[in-house]
Amino acid sequence: MAVRHLVSLDDLTDDDLRGIVARGAELSSGRAAPGGSLEGTVAGIYFRRTSTRTRTAFSAGALRLGARLVTFSGSDLQTNTGETSEDTGRVFSRMLDVLVARTADDPAELRAWAGQSRMSVVNAMTADEHPTQGLTDLTTLLRHFGRIEGLRVLYLGEGNNTAAALALGLSRFPGTVLELRTPEGYGLRADVAVRAAASAAAHGAAVVERHDTDDLPEDVDVVYTTRWQTTGTSKPDPGWRARFEPFRVTRALWRRSPKAVFLHDLPAHRGEEVTAEVLDGDRSIAFDQAENKMHSAMAVLEWCRGGVRP
The missing domain is CATH 3.40.50.1370 (Aspartate/ornithine carbamoyltransferase)
Structure with a gap:
């Protein structure tokens, strides 16, 4: 299964973009049930900054697609005791299938974590782009x-x-x-x-x-x-x-x-x-x-795991 990352909208081809949006609208309309396309996967939800909609959307969306969740706040990880971000990302990629993260202002950290082919990385907001x-x-x-x-x-x-x-x-x-x-x-x-x-x-x-x-x-x-x-x-x-x-x-x-x-x-x-x-x-x-943030989040998660065709 190809692992896909979403750090910027520029990471998406036109077909990918249209496919995700169409799938989100389909889920929003109720014409299609979410199904269990993420059954057997583990999604990490890591937010260092406050969030209501994005965090809830991806958490609820992942659960509706059959995934299991591991959640982290900014105070939970060993980065607080000196572990490097690079090592943290390497560990995440050995245990998670998808990581949805709102971390620092700079997207470079997410880009670094996306430099592997085991775990999908989704940018849940940086200073430059949401x-x-x-x-x-x-x-x-x-x-x-x-x-x-x-x-x-x-x-x-x-x-x-x-x-x-x-x-x-x-x-x-x-x-x-x-x-x-x-x-x-x-x-x-x-x-x-x-x-x-x-x-x-x-x-x-x-x-x-x-x-x-x-x-x-x-x-x-x-x-x-x-x-x-x-x-x-x-x-x-x-x-x-x-x-x-x-x-x-x-x-x-x-x-x-x-x-x-x-x-x-x-x-x-x-x-x-x-x-x-x-x-x-x-x-x-x-x-x-x-509300559509949840439907769109489900479409993103499906796309990350190889679903959502043009």
Whole structure:
């Protein structure tokens, strides 16, 4: 059985990406039962940082697929007494079939652990990218609209790891347009912007970023935001909130796009990045999106173990 790793969405071929998203949407719709495709496997769930949705999604998803779980927190391992990360990864690979890990800001540690052919490694979020969130978002779009091609998405807020995954994933579907409005100094990382632009050019999509809220586009299909204080990070600028205030998602946006749905990767802070009226309103599918993280996680786990064909 081929062992597959997901550290970045760039690790996936177009067929892999579409296959995972289609399988996640199929599971979400209830048209197919999860089955026992991970029966007899052992999944490690290792989170050094806080998590509600991603940790629960992969834990519940693995159990629903028939796997058994071993869970670790940041204080459980001998890395706290001086064991090297490399040795820890080597031990994991001798005992686990899949490792879902949220470790440090730098993905290099996960890349090192993925340098073997025994155990699949899944990135459950690093500072630069949140690939499983990107797959969740694409699954949610496919489930809601029945297609991803041609959708127009307006993203407001920080160009964080969720925005990076959205740009890298959505840009691989022809006709899609992603317009990011991010505060000055808080946009997409330069390398992510370059990769997303190259992907968009190759697939007939568009990724555009501006640092203001003037002339927002009309008739978009989706309005998306994330919390202003990304999990596990802090901002060195004490006045950062003033920069973010104009990017709050309010009901007024829907005058420009009355049919748009609202997405949020959660957790949300009502009254900061989004008003309660929007998050809890009839255009919000943010909690369907959260549920789809489990369906998408199952699709990722199946793909890691050799399943999910194009």
